[in-house]
Amino acid sequence: MDTSTGDTGETGGGAAGETVRMTAWVRGRVQGVGFRWYTRANALRIGGLEGFALNLDDGRVQVVAEGTRERCERLLEWLRTGDTPGRVDGVTEMWGTPRGGYGGFAVR
Template identity: 80%
Template sequence: MGFRWFTRANALEIGGLTGFALNLDDGRVQVVAEGRRENCHRLLDWLRSDDTPGRVDGVTEIWDTPRGGYEGFEVR
């Protein structure tokens, strides 16, 4: 199981989040999450923790107006 799968599992465990985790061509993973701010912060805290699979060199967060259109949390 890979990083994207674990990210999705964690987002579903937190609950109330929609979005996706996507591998980028340069090896990074893009995570887009929409939901209550508190739940988004919980996902960010997990992404920054030592509990993630693999190695996380950094997390860049961008807050914006939710766009909607996501059904659940997907691995892409």
């Protein structure tokens, strides 16, 4: 499994309690298997996250989560564990500044 980060350094370091935006692109067999719904359920279980999971035309799923860095890292770790529907071949993420305006965690 690929664990490259693609960290932009925008908010790369920082305290675990700071609010961040994590964008992850998940590769593998992740469409048509309930991946987005399970991602939403896991984000809600972790709590304190807003964002979305979206199927991309190239077969990947994009996950955007905003919340504390610690909670975003928990979601990212879940995406990488293999305890997901389908098959995850790799996850690349980018960290940045939150944009807000989501009002929950959605499946798009």
